[in-house]
Amino acid sequence: MSRHLTLGIDIGTSSVKARILNTATNQVVAAGQQAHPLILSKPGYAEQEGDSYWNAVVSAIRQCLACGDFANDIAGVGISGLVGVALPIDTNGKPIRPGMIWMDARAEEECEDIRRSVGEKAINDNNGNRIACWFVEPKALWMKKHEPELFEKTYKFLSPAGYCTYRLSSAFTINKGDAGLFYPYNYQEGEWNPELAEKIGIPIDKYPKIYNSDDVIGTVTERAAQETGLRKGTVVVAGGTDISSAALGCGVTKAGQAYYSMGTGSNLGIMIPTEDRKDEYRILKWPHVLNGLTMFDAPMAFTGASLNWYRDTFAEHEVLMAKQAGLNVFSLFDKYASASDPGAGGLLYLPYMGNTLSPNWNPSSKGIFFGASIGTTKADWLRALMEGVAFDLFSNIKIALASGAKIDKLTLNGGPTKSSFWNRITADVTGIPLETTNVDEAAPLGDAILAAKGAGIYQSLTEPLSHLVKVTGSIEPDPAVHEMYMDFYTIWERVYQNLKSELDDHHKLLFKYNMGKKS
Structure with missing residues (x-):
């Protein structure tokens, strides 16, 4: 059979959305969606279970596969997800505790600890961002201080997309976009900074290996095939952040372009060249799925x-x-x-x-x-x-x-x-x-494009966009x-x-x- 289909999956704060893209006809041919819970146990606390993400991913995949005889024709899978989540995983690949998500605001004291021990400027220079509870390290330090036994058991801190990619492929990985929410990530060099990690107080070996978003990191395992209904051996790519995959999926791929993505929270994303070091830290910077492009991004909660x-x-x-x-x-x-x-x-x-x-x-x-x-x-x-x-x-x-x-x-x-x-x-x-535009859900479409590039169907990530993304209207103020x-x-x-x-x-x-x- 000709494997001309790809599967894109986006893990949002409220639900998982999946789409199957037919690369031969440039049509989305199947869709699935599954809600997953949010745990609000105390003021300022916001958590989600790693297995809740995975269970919703499985459900969304199976909904897609129920739309037709697609499994054997799917060449690749890509997953994106919400960012700013500290999800600790043990050596067996099991979540140690619920992940503190981007909404979680408990770690302000740990932010102050980082300001004292490392300094705001060092974080700005390396990561391009500010010190705030929204990022991963303050949450990880909170865990180190208040749950030291669980912190010691942590083998890797993964993103929601990284965890579900692990469940598909058994590979501990992180894509560059998700890595951008970790302070030791040098956003212009595209790699971890071990010295900064040590100063913060998180051992560098707790960070997974970094991959480009369209890199093949493994294939669907036999166990994952049984759980999801996908074909064993299907290519799995590293994926992206929900926002960067959405930018790709709605055709925002050049410096100077901008988009506004709304969900549970929202993002204003403005594309800038990665070498453009803007000294403005109220708005964030993290990697686009396209190398050489950074998203000057303003996340907004509760929209x-x-x-x-x-x-x-x-x-x-x-x-x-x-x-x-x-x-x-x-x-x-x-x-x-x-x-x-x-x-x-x-x-x-x-x-x-x-x-x-x-x-x-x-x-x-x-x-x-x-x-x-x-x-x-x-x-x-x-x-x-x-x-x-x-x-x-x-x-x-x-x-x-x-x-x-x-x-x-x-x-x-x-x-x-x-x-x-x-x-x-x-x-x-x-x-x-x-x-x-005509795009229903941009993030899973972007993930499907990443999967198609990783599977060798597309030669570049921008190749199919003129066929997939059409402007449907404009609103003048x-x-x-x-x-x-x-x-x-x-x-x-x-x-x-x-x-x-x-x-x-x-x-x-x-x-x-x-x-x-x-x-």
Whole structure:
């Protein structure tokens, strides 16, 4: 049989998505998706089980394979995943404890330890990034301090994609994108810095071997074949980060291009040459799946999650209505929110439901609604949620532009960007044109392209993009509405700055009285 199919799998914070790409017809021919749980045991804690990732990957693969007789025609598999996760694995390849994920904010003391022992500048120079709980080493040091026996048992710290790649191939690996979230990774040299690892306090042998995203790191083992239904011996590539694979999958592959990817959290990604050392650390840098290209990337937490929170907390009636009508509940939210004019009646929302990532990097932050009045409506609340997320995006765009980055337009991807109503808000708040494409889920498509390159089907990663990615629409900002939004944005920004000390004190009280939501 001609092996012309490839399988791409993306592990998101909320679910795993898989796609099978037919490289002969340039069509996605099968899809699978499986949710996996998030553990919120204390204020500031956010964890996920390694085996929850794998079980969801298996389910998503089997859903794809149930769409047709595909297994024998799949030439390669690529996996991407969420970043900033400290997932400790023992010598037998078993997770030692749940992984502390990017949302986890417990390791601020360890961040201070790194600032004292290593220094912010040394991290900046080597890794291109700042010291913050979001990265892996603060979490690993927390484990070393509070769970020393488990730390000693740790053979390798893997990413979610690295762990599931291990489950497929029995190879302990990390791709360059995931490695970029580990401080000893030198982002311009593309390799570990053993001296920096030693200064931080993490033995260098706890880090896996680094591979390019399209490198073949092994093949599907007999055990993995039995679990997933894939053919034993199918090529497995190193994969990428969810964001870098998404950039590839929606055709953002050149310096100067930018995209906005929305899911549970969101990312503003601006492509820069790797040799371009921007001295701006509120926005992150990590490797694209394309060598020589770095993503100047602003991660934002609780963006799509803000609307999920509203749905789960206040929208029981709307969820029931949508189910009875066979609709997506978020389409109802769009309809309700459209009854509110731009500005949401003056209601402002700061989307920091557990912490804030770029640009403020404050693990004490919490969500804030400001400006409610007796006349505030449900429509205003819904619209304010969407506008607040757009304001957070704009706060990062301002910083990126001030650093010298160029953003002519934003290519959109991710579930919430399917809302034309929310896209209109995003365009008007940012003042930047938006572009939509025909790509349903960019990250698993990007992973399938990586797998096809590793399997020898494509000669380059950009080869198939003109056939796979088509522009389907654009949204131009309304200058008058943008001007109005900028007036409110100045207040939105001041609300956060004026409440920073109160947020810190409030966060301490949550720990004192153990008021975190448990799940």
